[in-house]
Ligand SMILES: Cc1ncc(COP(=O)(O)OP(=O)(O)O)c(N)n1
């Protein structure tokens with residue numbers, strides 16, 4: 001067996017609840033996707049909660065039919081209430097321990113660690129299911145706080161058991177160094193949804209590249 005990362009798909013910040021489910025189905029049919037993070041950022045307060053509820057209701061069965069875990073961004077309370085498989089929290093969101101208490105021991109809890117070894121070790125010690133590093137490349141999706149270097153992934157993957165996620169400006173064309181450095185998951189927004197040939201083509205292309213890289217490196221898995 002060889003090391004092969006998996007795709008961690010993140011939704012666009014705003015989705016059309018009527019059209020997105022079909023697009024998502026076609027996208028997930030195109031190749032392996034480990035999880036989908038629902039990350040809606042263009043509404044606040046009750047409007048945001050209502051958009052999340054509507055989206056989860058439609059998206060959750062599609063994810064589960066494709067064996068894709070549904071992770072909710074930022075909101076452990078809604079993640080638990082709506083039956084999501086996990087939650088992703090940042091450094092300014094609900095702290096890890098509180099998020100874990102809310103979603104329970106079996107749910108996935110991932111933590112943003114920017115470019116910080118210290119934050120990642122803290123999150124892993126506390127019990128996070130994955131640590132996320134970024135941004136690796138310029139991104140138009142959000143104003144990223146930090147730039148992370150590829151060496152961080154190599155250091156982490158050689159020393160630690162907890163999986164690491166790379167995020168920020170990742171595309172089919174620029175991701176190979178992250179794969180070779182040992183990223184367990186590549187988290188992608190624009191590189192999939194804005195791909196010139198469409199999101200299904202992007203998912204297929206990422207998976208082809210992961211297969212090629214795994215064959216070329218021929219490295220043994222670290223766990
Ligand atoms: C997989 C993954 N990694 C990092 C982030 C960023 O989380 P955060 O810093 O809380 O920023 P927002 O996404 O909430 O804007 C993420 N969402 N997913």
Ligand SMILES: Cc1nc(C(=O)O)sc1CCOP(=O)(O)O
Nearest residue numbers: 134135139141168169188189190
């Ligand atoms: C949501 C997010 N978090 C980041 C971080 O650095 O923590 S970068 C980012 C945006 C990811 O979108 P795209 O794949 O379009 O660049």
Ligand SMILES: [Mg+2]
Nearest residue numbers: 074089090093
């Ligand atoms: Mg957040």
